[in-house]
Amino acid sequence: MEYGIKGKRALVCASSKGLGRGCAEALAAEGVDLILNARGAEALDATAAEIRAAHGVEVMTVEADVTTQEGQAQVIEAAQGIDILVTNAGGPPPGMWTDWDRDDFIAALDANMLTPIALMKALLPGMMERGWGRVVNITSQSVKSPIPVLGLSNSARAGLTGYVAGTSRQVAPHGVTINNLLPGIHATDRADSLDKGVSESQGISMDEARAQRQATIPARRYGTAQEFGAMCAFLCSDKAGFIVGQNILLDGGAVNATL
Secondary structure, X not given: OOOOOOOOEEEEOOOOOXXXXXXXXXHHHOOOEEEEEEOOHHHHHHHHHHHHHHHOOOEEEEEOOXXXXXXXXXXXXXXXXXXXXXXXXXXXXXXXXXXXXXXXXXXXXXXXXXXXXXXXXXXXXXXXXXXXXXXXXXXXXXXXXXXXXXXXXXXXXXXXXXXXXXXXXXXXXXXXXXXXXXXXXXXXXXXXXXXXXXXXXXXXXXXXXHHHHHOOOOOOOOXXXXXXXXXXXXXXXXXXXXXXXXXXEEOOOOOOOOO
16 A cells, blocks of 8 residues: 655654654655654664665654753754654653652653653644644553553653644644554563563563563564554555544553443
8 A cells, every 4th residue: 555655754753763663664664754863873873774775765863862852952953844743752660659759740741741742832833834744642552541550651641642632633624633652562672671670570580571461462462663663654644634633552452441
């Protein structure tokens, strides 16, 4: 299927590895030129070089922490005139409700709610003026089914979801869509970090911790960045213009819900 986005330009945040990289690679495969952002220059440059070689698209890099005001300014300046925005940032650390104070919540809100909002506020007007645009926010399955040890993430991402629900309906008349992708556990560094926490707290091996988590997923495995990226690319395509303000789970069936 031709997605109709060859020659478009996309900003993909936190895209040197993991789900962000999966989205960047899928878009590049459709002929989309990229602006990649991440904090680490080495991994970022390596990813950019590999994507250029594999897909022949233009790839620009911005080394910056997009969760800071300075980083946002750098990324926004580089991304003027883009057609596609994929927001992404690492999730806050796990813990219990008794562990967190105000500063912890502010940090989570800054990274996982206020950062994507700032990027949308800066880049949506140009998309609206040109009459076409796509925004995909990478959030979490916790929006549908809260995860007790990820209370900071539950809170921040739920706030972003509420913002998108209203904003998406306001920009849709201008040919711009905003949707959220809700990953469950995928085979990324984040999954390794969570599995390590389980391994250490329960005194079991990493393999045992991973098997324990996989057993809770009906698909009995972790997702891949490639699968995730494929859905992102579809939402960014000209075939997805009637999908507005949706929260799409990619979790192998882990969230047990009718709707």
